Amino acid sequence: MPLQPGEEPTPPPARPSVVSIKIEQAAGVDAIVFSLSGDGYIGWTARFVQMPLLQGTDDPVSISGSCILQIDMIGVDSNIVSLRREMPKRLLPESDESSVVEVLSYPSANGLAQAFVGTRSGTPAVTVDALADRPAITVGIAS
Template sequence: MVRALPDGRTRNRARGVLVVVLLLGGLVACGGDDDGDGDDSGADATPSSSAAAPSPTDADGDDGTGDDGGSDGGDGTGSPQPPFPADTRPDTQDASGDALGNVTDIRIGRHEGYDRVVLEFEGTGTPGWDVRYTDQPARQGSGEPVDLAGEAALQVTVTGVGYPPDTGIVEYSGPPRLSAADTEVVTEVFFDGTFEGVTAVLAGTRAEVPFRVYLLEAPARIVIEVADPA
């Protein structure tokens, strides 16, 4: 039997017990949400990651044009070929200001509708050229006549070159006369070497027909294409 005290302390004690019970219940509920790691965010942060972008693939180096490749090593043009001119006027192009090198290889090949002569250049800058028909094919320096098979002769001079001891490049050292069994217009090519900053090449042809000249790069090549007779 609880005796009521005049100052009401029994009622106050009951209220105090109720408050303690409520506080303990609240602490238990809060403890259930704690994941024990001190982080009250409710979830661990996910570290960011990024995949490295793939590097662009290198060009495959194939500059073919759909031609059949001929016997010149499959040189393509890398860009549209210029059309054949309607006449046989000379074709000239200046060398770049920093050009200095040598012709290191010569190739001849047959393609549909024309024959091709390729002069490969090694060195700095881009070479220049002067290509024209001549009635008197001759060696530079000495002026000694050069006999070529065919009814006409193309004289090719390459500028932007130097003597091999000065350039440090090994100049073409193959046979001075070259020919290809499958050509129809170009009969043979004669390499005359380098003299006073000019490399000379002569090409015999079956007729004086239109030709075109252009430059390929990587490596630098002067391409001379001689059209089939009409």
């Protein structure tokens, strides 16, 4: 509907933001922790992919690992100023014994933020937790 003279446009609804991403290691399980801020609902999917593709461009994602886990978070904005669409944030584990080889995190586009996790094992066990008392999505990976 067109705006009437003197009428202000309605701002888009605020979305939760991904404010940081880190790898935590404890008791043989590596966790990729997506810390969040803001209010609202977030949808997510996590799946293994043979050919990792960046949403909206279908550009292949070059990532190391025996198995690739794609994590999509829907309804979020990236609040990480260092992220540019063409250059993901790259995280490496502190230990060579980690289940994770590397994590590539891309900024959000149209409310979708993507991350790709390369694992050492071809058959890792994956858990995803979204806890009410901690504003984060945690993806656990064990070989």
